[in-house]
Amino acid sequence: MDPLRQSPSPSSSRASSPRTLPCEMLGYVGIEAVLDQLKIKAMKMGFEFNIMVVGQSGLGKSTMVNTLFKSKMCKSTMPGLGVPTPQTLQLQSVTHVIEESGVKLKLTVTDTPGFGDQINNDKCWDPILGYISEQYEKYLQEEILITRQRHIPDTRVHCCVYFVPPTGHCLRPLDIEFLQRLCRTVNVVPVIARADSLTIEEREAFRHRIQENLKTHGIEVYPQKCFDEDINDKILNSKIRERIPFAVVGADREHIVNGRCVLGRKTKWGIIEVENMAHCEFPLLRDLLIRSHLQDLKDITHNVHYENYRIFRLNESHVLPRGPGWVNLAPAPASIPAPAGPQASPRPPKVCWWAKDNSDEEC
Amino acid sequence: MSSEVARHLQKKENTRSLAMSGHVGFESLPDQLVNRSIQQGFCFNILCVGETGIGKSTLIDTLFNTNFEDHESSHFYPHVRLKAQTYELQESNVRLKLTIVNTVGFGDQINKEESYQPIVDYIDAQFEAYLQEELKIKRSLFNYHDSRIHVCLYFISPTGHSLKTLDLLTMKSLDSKVNIIPVIAKADAISKTELQKFKIKLMSELVSNGVQIYQFPTDDETIAKINASMNGHLPFAVVGSMDEVKVGNKMVKARQYPWGIVQVENENHCDFVKLREMLICTNMEDLRDETHTRHYELYRRRKLEEMGLTDMGPESKPLSLQETYEAKRHEFYGERQRKEEEMKQLFVQRVKEKEAVLKEAERELQAKFEHLKRVHQEEKLRLEEKRRLLEEEIIAFSKKKATSEIYQNQPFMTPGGNVRKDKDRKNSSFM
Numbered sequence: 001m002d003p004l005r006q007s008p009s010p011s012s013s014r015a016s017s018p019r020t021l022p023c024e025m026l027g028y029v030g031i032e033a034v035l036d037q038l039k040i041k042a043m044k045m046g047f048e049f050n051i052m053v054v055g056q057s058g059l060g061k062s063t064m065v066n067t068l069f070k071s072k073m074c075k076s077t078m079p080g081l082g083v084p085t086p087q088t089l090q091l092q093s094v095t096h097v098i099e100e101s102g103v104k105l106k107l108t109v110t111d112t113p114g115f116g117d118q119i120n121n122d123k124c125w126d127p128i129l130g131y132i133s134e135q136y137e138k139y140l141q142e143e144i145l146i147t148r149q150r151h152i153p154d155t156r157v158h159c160c161v162y163f164v165p166p167t168g169h170c171l172r173p174l175d176i177e178f179l180q181r182l183c184r185t186v187n188v189v190p191v192i193a194r195a196d197s198l199t200i201e202e203r204e205a206f207r208h209r210i211q212e213n214l215k216t217h218g219i220e221v222y223p224q225k226c227f228d229e230d231i232n233d234k235i236l237n238s239k240i241r242e243r244i245p246f247a248v249v250g251a252d253r254e255h256i257v258n259g260r261c262v263l264g265r266k267t268k269w270g271i272i273e274v275e276n277m278a279h280c281e282f283p284l285l286r287d288l289l290i291r292s293h294l295q296d297l298k299d300i301t302h303n304v305h306y307e308n309y310r311i312f313r314l315n316e317s318h319v320l321p322r323g324p325g326w327v328n329l330a331p332a333p334a335s336i337p338a339p340a341g342p343q344a345s346p347r348p349p350k351v352c353w354w355a356k357d358n359s360d361e362e363c
Numbered sequence: 364m365s366s367e368v369a370r371h372l373q374k375k376e377n378t379r380s381l382a383m384s385g386h387v388g389f390e391s392l393p394d395q396l397v398n399r400s401i402q403q404g405f406c407f408n409i410l411c412v413g414e415t416g417i418g419k420s421t422l423i424d425t426l427f428n429t430n431f432e433d434h435e436s437s438h439f440y441p442h443v444r445l446k447a448q449t450y451e452l453q454e455s456n457v458r459l460k461l462t463i464v465n466t467v468g469f470g471d472q473i474n475k476e477e478s479y480q481p482i483v484d485y486i487d488a489q490f491e492a493y494l495q496e497e498l499k500i501k502r503s504l505f506n507y508h509d510s511r512i513h514v515c516l517y518f519i520s521p522t523g524h525s526l527k528t529l530d531l532l533t534m535k536s537l538d539s540k541v542n543i544i545p546v547i548a549k550a551d552a553i554s555k556t557e558l559q560k561f562k563i564k565l566m567s568e569l570v571s572n573g574v575q576i577y578q579f580p581t582d583d584e585t586i587a588k589i590n591a592s593m594n595g596h597l598p599f600a601v602v603g604s605m606d607e608v609k610v611g612n613k614m615v616k617a618r619q620y621p622w623g624i625v626q627v628e629n630e631n632h633c634d635f636v637k638l639r640e641m642l643i644c645t646n647m648e649d650l651r652d653e654t655h656t657r658h659y660e661l662y663r664r665r666k667l668e669e670m671g672l673t674d675m676g677p678e679s680k681p682l683s684l685q686e687t688y689e690a691k692r693h694e695f696y697g698e699r700q701r702k703e704e705e706m707k708q709l710f711v712q713r714v715k716e717k718e719a720v721l722k723e724a725e726r727e728l729q730a731k732f733e734h735l736k737r738v739h740q741e742e743k744l745r746l747e748e749k750r751r752l753l754e755e756e757i758i759a760f761s762k763k764k765a766t767s768e769i770y771q772n773q774p775f776m777t778p779g780g781n782v783r784k785d786k787d788r789k790n791s792s793f794m
Contacts, residue, residue, distance in 0.1 A: 021448070021449070021450050021451070022450070022451045022453075023427075023429050023431065023450045023451065023452055024429060025427060025428045025429045025452055025453075025454065026428045026429055027428045028428070028454075029426070029427055029428050029452075029454060029639070029643060030454075030639065030640075030643050030644040031405075031452065031454040031457050031459050031643060031647075032454050032455050032456075032457045033643065033644040033645070033647075034405060034457065034459075034643075034647045034648055035397050035400070035401070035457065037645070037646070037647060037648035037649070038393075038396065038397055038400055038648055039393045039396075039397060040583060040585060040586075041648055041649075041652070042392070042393045042396050043393060044583060047389075047392050068387070069381075069383065069387055070383045070384050070385040070386075070387050071381045071382065071383045071384060072381070073381070095379075096379055096380065096381040097379070097380040097381070098380070098381050098383055098387070098389075099380070100383065100386070100387060100388075100389060100390045101390040102390075103389060103390045103392050103393060105389050105392065146663075146664050146667045146668065147660075147664055148660060150656050229402070263385075286387075286388070287388075290387060290388050290389050291388040291389070291391050292391075292395070293395075294389065294392060294395060295392065295395035295396050295398075295399050296395075296399070299399065299505075303504075303505045307502070310500075311500055311501055314500045315500060
């Protein structure tokens with residue numbers, strides 16, 4: 001082959017950081033206008049967010065979702081109205097499109113009534129894990145089609161809010177089992193539910209004990225330490241990590257306090273204001289989920305959890321690749337086991353997550 | 364507009380829209396998205412196709428307001444080569460990784476038949492690299508350096524007449540793989556009236572030959588108007604220059620001639636500002652989007668179909684990729700089994716044949732042996748016979764000798780005695 005007749009080979013342009021020369025621009029070019037283009041495109045397409053709430057009945061899950069999004073997302077069940085508790089765990093998904101200042105958000109809330117309500121709660125997390133895996137599977141199937149859609153609808157669960165009952169002691173075995181299994185497949189944010197039954201000191205003690213429990217059992221909740229990219233992220237996220245789990249109170253009724261109309265719970269000894277930081281930590285939760293880390297939740301789901309699932313699915317097909325182009329998928333097994341189910345000790349998260357860990361230089 | 368889209372969304376998916384009773388705060392979502400993109404940085408790849416000396420490097424320098432590369436390319440390359448160079452630019456908080464790919468030696472050869480093939484191959488190679496990464500089991504797409512070409516600036520020489528055949532052929536072969544924006548280079552060589560005619564001629568030639576150039580998108584109302592008007596100015600007539608000349612009381616980028624000064628950023632003189640507007644400020648994201656969702660998907664679909672995979676099965680039921688793979692694997696497995704059987708049969712046959720041949724040889728050998736043995740036996744018998752006869756002769760002779768000696772003892776010293784003695788001697792030596 002004539003040595004002069006070389007086009008740059010794919011391998012040389014596949015390097016994740018090719019030899020780049022920094023250049024000084026002598027004047028204004030207008031590159032930063034690309035940010036506006038991005039915004040316009042994003043507003044046109046709209047956003048999607050899928051959240052799952054898990055916890056025993058009566059902990060205020062539906063009320064919390066209604067408070068978060070200030071609308072009647074889920075029907076909150078009131079005790080004593082003759083609604084029977086479901087015998088088995090059923091997952092119910094509700095989708096709404098909400099809009100604010102031109103930004104459209106397609107929100108899907110998955111509720112899990114019946115979780116932990118039976119006498120024998122063994123394996124009650126399997127339907128949940130199955131549902132999460134099913135959403136990943138749907139996305140994977142869409143992604144490997146030959147003729148793909150322009151925009152694959154994203155039904156993967158981006159965040160799972162786990163409601164811990166306010167016992168004041170420590171995490172129960174059910175909580176620990178569930179969190180261990182779940183934190184490897186989805187972003188988990190634990191919250192202390194119905195925190196108005198604990199005093200401030202009790203809350204702090206409970207929180208510390210929960211944090212210790214999480215550390216002992218190797219449960220990494222969102223925001224995960226291994227994904228902090230730079231020092232700013234670290235500072236911001238460690239502040240959040242200090243306060244996890246948030247002690248929250250949900251309310252969807254409004255009351256008048258000092259002339260203002262606030263969301264709160266009215267009791268004989270006072271009104272608990274939901275949005276008051278002195279009363280409960282609901283604003284922290286709301287800010288984390290919606291105002292600051294929503295995109296981050298989606299990114300971690302897409303780049304880490306979904307990729308892990310994909311690797312797991314492709315590896316179990318038992319056919320060696322005939323070169324990188326061949327991807328052989330065996331038909332999905334009837335019940336996809338949780339990735340760490342059969343193993344005694346949890347699979348070390350670092351092994352699968354180093355893909356993102358090593359990406360220190362972002363550009 | 365957004366409510367329209369919301370309604371459309373609802374119709375498609377039967378989702379309900381909900382009114383909120385207060386401020387939730389997700390209007391910061393686009394900002395979160397933008398922040399993440401700023402952190403990741405942007406990537407933009409431009410391919411410049413045009414003859415040597417037409418002003419590609421100068422135009423890129425002028426577009427990005429910096430001096431990228433110094434030396435001029437030679438005109439004597441025997442083949443068209445593509446040279447890629449990556450630069451990191453930063454403006455306020457936006458980091459851009461810009462890759463410029465230049466065609467070196469385009470249109471210089473005497474025989475230009477192979478001119479556009481290297482370009483097509485290069486573009487395909489970038490798509491292939493991305494496809495390989497996407498199909499990997501363990502992949503890292505989010506920090507993959509995207510080298511796919513987002514836009515191709517095609518430089519047309521300012522002859523004033525029409526498109527050259529080479530230009531037409533090249534653009535035709537590239538139009539389904541990359542977004543093409545044709546520009547008229549060195550536009551200061553054409554007068555204004557000629558330029559109008561030239562543009563109209565060019566566009567009509569492109570349309571009549573079915574070349575699909577990139578049209579600026581007109582579906583978003585904020586930029587629809589300006590994009591539509593720009594679409595009418597295609598192809599842009601540009602002048603590039605990094606030299607500064609004093610005009611009035613400020614220094615502007617311009618080219619100085621004895622008869623006047625051509626200002627690069629003056630809209631009356633050339634369309635450079637329009638090009639910069641369109642390429643960078645307004646449509647950079649759309650160019651990247653088109654490359655990813657249209658050109659890359661087309662390439663991917665073609666490539667996967669080439670590998671023999673389809674989405675539809677034999678009864679035109681939708682098949683997933685995995686079923687196709689399974690079917691293929693089954694097919695290949697069956698084929699392999701069949702071939703193995705065949706080879707086994709062949710082997711057994713050959714062994715049988717060889718055995719038969721050997722047996723035959725053995726039999727022949729045996730027959731020969733028998734024959735030889737028989738001959739030997741006969742020979743032996745004959746010799747035995749001969750010996751017997753000889754022995755009989757000897758006995759007869761010795762008998763004769765004895766009788767003759769008896770006769771000899773009576774008549775002493777007969778003349779035949781010497782003869783008899785001689786005979787004795789002869790006989791003894793004979794015995």
